[in-house]
Amino acid sequence: MADSGQAPHCLMLPAGSAGLRLDRALAIALPTHSRERLKTLISAGEVEVNHAVARDPAARVKGGEAIRIRLPEAREAEAVAQDIPLHIVFEDEHLLVVDKPAGLVVHPAAGNPDGTLVNALLHHCAGRLSGIGGVARPGIVHRIDKDTSGLLVVAKTDPAHRGLARQFAAKTVGRRYLAVVLGVPAPPTGRIETNLARSPANRHRMAAVDPPRGKHAVTHYRVLEPLRGAAAVECVLETGRTHQVRAHMAHIGHPLLGDSLYGGRRVMGCGIGRQALHARTLAFRHPLTLENLEFESQVSGDIQQLLIRLKL
Known part of the structure; x- marks a missing residue:
């Protein structure tokens, strides 16, 4: 097993795993990790089964095996600025509110290394976004799915990010x-x-x-x-x-x-x-000015057409 510099994770497969593929059994036992990532780790020799390195993700398990696995920290890729059009409904020196179209991913990740909202924001804000979200997610306080349209708020400064995060944690942000x-x-x-x-x-x-x-x-x-x-x-x-x-x-x-x-x-x-x-409405208190803000987004055209077609 390669030494990744991180302490190994040890576990015992439950008896109910009998007959499953090794990668599937591990995905069930470690639900915070994707099956594809675990498959890659097995193939790379990062997984031991009963103290022997296992390299076949498809190997069947019997249940009760002792597993030792290294889970290297995933390194975030630094997002780059890209000139992608944005619909901004509010902006000041601390934050901005974006009306995101369906199909736009919020931040870079596996399978979507660029062309995301973050790439667009870095261009629009000339890189001036809160760093609390990390290099791949600057300014991102909350997310909506790629194929969900509508409103989300983005932090340009760390104080704004912390203040917005506290409101989300306290469940005082209105989202309809x-x-x-x-x-x-x-x-x-x-x-x-x-x-x-x-x-x-x-x-x-x-x-x-x-x-x-x-x-x-x-x-x-x-x-x-x-x-x-x-x-x-x-x-x-x-x-x-x-x-x-x-x-x-x-x-x-x-x-x-x-x-x-x-x-x-x-x-x-x-x-x-x-x-x-x-995501039609978004309401929160401005974390620096303390002004109560509320925004509403017009329902996207494809959903409007769907509603018309389904009218009774």
Whole structure:
């Protein structure tokens, strides 16, 4: 095993892992790490099974094996400035609010090294963004999915970043989403409260799990308008977890139209080409001036057209 300079992680595979591929068994045992990354580490000789280096990700396990694995810290790539058009709805010396189009990734990551919102912000702000998010995520206080459109706030200075982060942690930031979902939720208003964690069956999905696993997540929903086989729903976030609206609406049996990850074939064929989700309003207190700010984004054109087509 190579010496990466980091203490190895040791664990015992549960008996229920018997018959699984090694990479899949490790992905279940280490849910914070992707199966692809674990597969790469196995192939690189960074994993020992019962004190012997294992290099075959497809090897079947029996359950009960002692695992020793080195998990080198992933190094962030420094983002570069790129001249990408931005729709900025508010800006001062401390922060800015962006109306993000669907299809734009928020920050560089594996598979999206550039062409992101961060690359655009670095160009627009001439590099003057808060460094708290790290070199790959300067200024980023919160995120919305690539294929979700709408509002998010970005910090230009570290004091602004810290002040906004405190508000998100205290759940005082107002965030309202417009979603178009399959069917009409009943009752027409409700509160969805679960813990959310990566699904062991599909690492790209979040799933409701029993505590203490996962992170506490709360979404309030309200049916705005029943549609033909669907409904326009307002979702208010009390917490901000990965895929929260998408996972929660699917959890109660009403996945978003266009969201094949959570709704499968049932929600496709609506002609939108992405999940029908728009971050419509954003409200917070300015962390330096203490002014109460609220912004509203016009619903994107593709969702507007979807609503017209589904009118009763």
